[in-house]
Amino acid sequence: MAFDIEKIRSEFPILNRKVNGKPLVYFDNAATAQTPQPVIDAIVDYYSNYNANIHRGVHTLSQEATDKYEEARLKIQKHFNAKKSFEIIMTSGTTHSINIIATGFAEILEKGDEIIVSALEHHSNIVPWQMLCERTGAVLKVIPMNQEGELQMDAYDQLLSEKTKLVFTNHISNALGTINPIEEIIKKAHKVGAAVLIDGAQACPHIKPDVQALDVDFYVASAHKIYGPTGVGMLYGKEEWLNKLPPYQGGGEMIKEVTFEKTTYADLPHKFEAGTPNICGGIAFGAALDYANAIGFDIIETKEKELLEYGTSELLKIDGLKIYGTSSKKTSVISFNIEGIHPYDIGVILDKLGVAVRTGHHCAQPIMDFYKIPGTVRASFSFYNTKEEIDVLVGAVQKAQMMLR
Structure with a gap:
């Protein structure tokens, strides 16, 4: 274009x-980007022509909606260069995505473990980790910033240790626009065996992250920052990590078999997608990525x-x-x-x-x-x-x- x-x-x-x-x-x-006509058209098309629940129906509308929704997942996979489509979890947005990981790690962390966030974080990438520390006894540490609004990477080096289990930072600061050195952050965290989550909400409207090249464990984003609708986003997670973490919510879709004696969980990505999703939003998310990539x-x-x-x-x-x-x-x-x-x-x-x-x-x-x-x-x-x-x-x-x- x-x-x-x-x-x-x-x-x-x-x-x-x-x-x-x-x-x-x-x-x-x-705060939120505006929405172009092709994305608006995708929303109208869904509700006008094939509004139905997905993954469950044998009728035509359900099959059409399912196909469109899963096509959107493939578009997101391709855009972020995830290795597998089931490494893309559809969520309600960045905050939801972060909370899935924070809740999951509550069953992994032990008292005295350490997690690191940066001084440049949005509240959604601070509060869940504080809540996690309260539940587990883990210790929250902070990478300081300087007057220019940059992270002090020498201080980050001092914070890292064998106790570090998780590192979280945004890709770009929503308040200042600073682009953080996430490649260096990820590489150093992995050297001590820590997992890394990158909040990409502010980065994704401006750049095109490659999660495999970054070697990041988790990457999260919201559609409404990338010219799409509100109320939908994505969580990328490496397959091995998503398999380790327990489900975030219980309900329909995330199960394989249910009896009153025992329930077994569905495979990825459905393990983390309980209930009816924002079907129209997911489809429009894919349309928004199409629009941005065309430019x-x-x-x-x-x-x-x-x-x-x-x-x-x-x-x-x-x-x-x-x-x-x-x-x-x-x-x-x-x-x-x-x-x-x-x-x-x-x-x-x-x-x-x-x-x-x-x-x-x-x-x-x-x-x-x-x-x-x-x-x-x-x-x-x-x-x-x-x-x-x-x-x-x-x-x-x-x-x-x-x-x-």
Whole structure:
């Protein structure tokens, strides 16, 4: 697909609407990306033509829905380069995926075992591990960060030991945009025999992870970050690890045989997929990956890098504006504050001017505590955004500054 920005933007219906009488400038892509028409069409097609439960029915609609759903699993397998399709578990999103692993490891960890997370984590990659430590007596350790928003890898080396059983970090920070050195993190963890889970929620809209090349044990993502619907995501796990872990939930689909005396569990992936799944969401997830791959992640990365560089240079021209997260390795996220002004107040005025940004701690409160700030204004760009929209953002921030000082 040749990159034609006007054509691209026309494929996202929501970009045509107005907010408070102003053309929408959508810079909250790190929270959720917008959905293109081909994905919307896939959702409408499902409910219009073959809405039925899957894996259980002999009738035509059920068979069609099952085929489409399993085709989507194959698309996800191919996209992430998983070795086998049953290593892809369909979930409700990244948080669900993380909790599956955290719950499973509760039966593996022992008192005194150690697990490591990074200082750059989203709350969904902190709280489950704290709960796991409370249940097992394991000890949670944290890789510290520096002022640029980068992990201190020398400190990580000191944290690793024969007691380390699990290491968890995000691929890209949702709050700062920092791209973490996950290849190094994975390799060093494996040297001490630890498993590694990578939270790819923020990475997957921008890059195309190869789970086999990374040699990662678990990788998780959400469809709505990758131009798909909310309420669906995926957990990749190496076959040997998924076979070791117990089921997360009991119910239909995840069983092989049930009697009142004993139940045996289904093979992968169904062992972790209890109940009726988000069938339409899974199918639309596959359609979203088709759309992104048709554009090409090399093109997406190039366009978003241009937006990041332009946005950074233009925003820094504003007096008193400070950007948090200044690593040379980051993606299209700019978190900033203006001296003397609360980020929430800026966000409210930007909304009145049609500019959608995120304000607050971005479910990454430890990062804000590190910088000793209440939160930031976060502008996050996608390939369908433009430099002209960034100009609107800059003008809106300047207007907010004048109004609030």
